[in-house]
Amino acid sequence: MRVIVCKDYEEMSKKAADIVAGQLAMNPKSVLGLATGSTPVGTYKELINRCKDGTISFKDVTTFNLDEYYPIKKSNSQSYDYFMNDNLFNHVDIDKANVNIPNGEAADAAEECKRYEAKIASSPQVDIQILGIGQNGHIAFNEPEEELYSETHLTGLTDNTIEANARFFEKKEDVPTTALTMGIGTIMKAKKIIILANGAAKKDAVAALLSGKITTASPATMLNCHNDVVLICDEAAYN
């Protein structure tokens, strides 16, 4: 795993945007795997700026998001569909027909997971997958458990994740307790993975990731099995 330690969030975001922008320059038809949460917002801001100044274009880019709460309406301001439009897609020249997010409005969760997994499988390989990391070491909504799932699936959220996400909701009780998420195998299919971490709250999760050991108790550690992972973090998350 390549590790890039940055002095702060801004530098981390710029570094991640540099890699994504380089990929889009090399192949304007790139496929990007995208994440939600606070961590990638700065990276998306950078990419928006670069799109606005004409350095990059999303015109022919395809995207696959990692996860979505379930069930949730796309119009709900806490849905990841809403988040992605708000933080990236509404501000760049992407064709929304090429945007893929698990459908939180689907009537049948199992069918939706199958559909999403098949859509990823039928698309050209994801060139870069952007990931955040949970305080508990989760990636997407693959939570610490005795067994991890390989493919897209419906999952329950742990208390730790519900607690961490409660800041976006009026009260903790409003946080959905289930979600649709890519599995570890789905994520690992990407050619390259960029995992971002900032702030002291991520220190333990980053330490587990860098320990070189693999355990389902910290799902991100599975990334040690992938041959092209870049961890970009700030000093607070690294020390």
Ligand code: PGA
């Ligand atoms: P955060 O979430 O970026 O909001 O800290 C990261 C994650 O849970 O994967």
